[in-house]
Amino acid sequence: MLKEKVLKVLDTIRPGLQADGGDIKFIRIDDDNVVYVHLAGACGGCPMSQITLKQGIERILKMQIPEIKAVEAI
Numbered sequence: 919m920l921k922e923k924v925l926k927v928l929d930t931i932r933p934g935l936q937a938d939g940g941d942i943k944f945i946r947i948d949d950d951n952v953v954y955v956h957l958a959g960a961c962g963g964c965p966m967s968q969i970t971l972k973q974g975i976e977r978i979l980k981m982q983i984p985e986i987k988a989v990e991a992i
Contacts, residue, residue, distance in 0.1 A: 923983050924953055931975055935961055942975065945992050953979060953989045967991070 921944075928944055935942055940961030945954040955975070961967050968991075976989035 920951070920983070920985060921947055924979065924986070927979050927982050928955070928975075931978060935959075935970075940964070951985050951987045953986055954992050955989060957991050
């Protein structure tokens with residue numbers, strides 16, 4: 919159930935990343951409700967990707983799904 923919520927939120931974030939030549943792929947969610955993703959395309963090598971991850975993706979996920987504790991890139 920939680921995975922489906924995460925996937926829906928990521929689907930709303932994805933177009934913004936794709937507009938800049940990047941993408942995001944869901945990898946897994948662990949027992950501590952930490953979401954693991956892979957940033958691809960332009961996002962994969964961008965020096966600002968950690969800011970995008972923490973201040974963008976993680977913030978949005980935690981706002982919409984309070985159970986989420988963190989988002990980490992693999």
